[in-house]
Amino acid sequence: MEPQKCTCATGEAPAGEGRLCHLAEREEQQLGCCLDGFLQAWRAADLPRALVAFAWFREAMNRHMRWEEESLFEEVEKRAAVPELRRVRAHHLQHEAIGTLADRIHESLERSLSIPAPADAALTADVAALESLVHAHRKLEHDEVCQHLDAVLEEPAVKEIESELEERGRI
Numbered sequence: 805m806e807p808q809k810c811t812c813a814t815g816e817a818p819a820g821e822g823r824l825c826h827l828a829e830r831e832e833q834q835l836g837c838c839l840d841g842f843l844q845a846w847r848a849a850d851l852p853r854a855l856v857a858f859a860w861f862r863e864a865m866n867r868h869m870r871w872e873e874e875s876l877f878e879e880v881e882k883r884a885a886v887p888e889l890r891r892v893r894a895h896h897l898q899h900e901a902i903g904t905l906a907d908r909i910h911e912s913l914e915r916s917l918s919i920p921a922p923a924d925a926a927l928t929a930d931v932a933a934l935e936s937l938v939h940a941h942r943k944l945e946h947d948e949v950c951q952h953l954d955a956v957l958e959e960p961a962v963k964e965i966e967s968e969l970e971e972r973g974r975i
């Protein structure tokens with residue numbers, strides 16, 4: 805089956821096919837805004853604001869990844885054929901990498917606040933790595949998983965996941 809076209813992003817979620825993909829993308833956009841808020845503060849060298857923004861992003865991202873692991877992927881894995889499973893495994897690995905980087909950045913930001921330190925090259929490299937990993941992850945998720953959810957999942961699972969995403973509405 806051809807992957808459905810995704811009309812993602814802002815505005816009203818379409819009814820029927822494509823709705824789940826739209827709702828998932830809306831949540832990804834909210835996470836992207838959280839990350840951008842951190843990056844703005846970071847680039848302005850405003851460490852106190854960067855720490856607050858990062859803590860917010862990290863919490864939202866962890867909650868989102870946990871939901872994907874415990875609800876979304878579990879449903880996909882129960883029903884998916886081999887190619888879809890491979891995509892889901894790539895996701896698990898990226899989630900682990902994002903979680904590890906985010907923990908390290910959070911610790912480094914806290915340390916930078918309490919002990920004034922010269923520009924921290926390792927922290928700068930971690931921030932750049934996280935930014936590109938999150939973008940790559942979002943693209944993988946959109947292109948390789950979300951667009952196939954309607955085809956992989958059965959109707960009751962689609963409805964259940966849609967209503968969870970609708971209820972959350974915002975992070």
Ligand SMILES: [Fe+2]
Nearest residue numbers: 832868872945
């Ligand atoms: Fe996601």
Ligand SMILES: [Fe+2]
Nearest residue numbers: 869872895945
């Ligand atoms: Fe994910």
